Amino acid sequence: MRNKIIPGLLGLLIGTSGCNWQPKTSDEGLVDTLVNNDSLLAKLDTGALKMDSAIADSLFVDTLERDATINRDTVALIPTRDVDTKNVHPQDLVNFAETLKGVPYVYASTNPKVGFDCSGFITYVFNQFGISVPRSSIDFTGVGKEIPKEKAKRGDIILFTGTNPAERFVGHMGIIVSNRDTLKFIHSTSGKAMGVTVTPLNKYYLTRFVKTIRVFPQNDQ
Numbered sequence: 001m002r003n004k005i006i007p008g009l010l011g012l013l014i015g016t017s018g019c020n021w022q023p024k025t026s027d028e029g030l031v032d033t034l035v036n037n038d039s040l041l042a043k044l045d046t047g048a049l050k051m052d053s054a055i056a057d058s059l060f061v062d063t064l065e066r067d068a069t070i071n072r073d074t075v076a077l078i079p080t081r082d083v084d085t086k087n088v089h090p091q092d093l094v095n096f097a098e099t100l101k102g103v104p105y106v107y108a109s110t111n112p113k114v115g116f117d118c119s120g121f122i123t124y125v126f127n128q129f130g131i132s133v134p135r136s137s138i139d140f141t142g143v144g145k146e147i148p149k150e151k152a153k154r155g156d157i158i159l160f161t162g163t164n165p166a167e168r169f170v171g172h173m174g175i176i177v178s179n180r181d182t183l184k185f186i187h188s189t190s191g192k193a194m195g196v197t198v199t200p201l202n203k204y205y206l207t208r209f210v211k212t213i214r215v216f217p218q219n220d221q
Contacts, residue, residue: 080142081139092129101186102197103115149201155216157212158209176212
């Protein structure tokens, strides 16, 4: 019986090929939609589930490390990554992104005929120019170089937390379209617009703001 339980538990903790391994509380797709780690830990602690102590210890450590990333360690744990923009001009990329306004929000999709989630939209836009980027928003944590939002330009990327205020890791993202009087970004949102739209960096999004990043070297000029 124990041999049947252990693989199942490992599957619950690891989840599917996913984005941010958190419950579906953000605008993001491809997340772990399985059990809450705290619930699983409680069952293990009370003896409701049995397993070898060595395996149980490793699962506890893994869970605690994941919990630690929620508020403190995301930047340290997400590997840094450069994006090869292949001499594509950011203006061209944003021009294309703006043609997708109105495409509906669809969880875990990168297909414009169906819809996009937030990172699915980013993935699709960049891939149309032959640029490979991470599929999940949290994996953009270490991408490019951080810049002050006041200096963000068209084609830079803006990162936010998800919609759960208790979770401070990256869970949503967009592409800067303008930054004159007000910074504006294009994104696929599961909010009121329910699709690809341009949104100003208003008070609500400021509470979720993480950072702006630059992947296009032309924007340094």
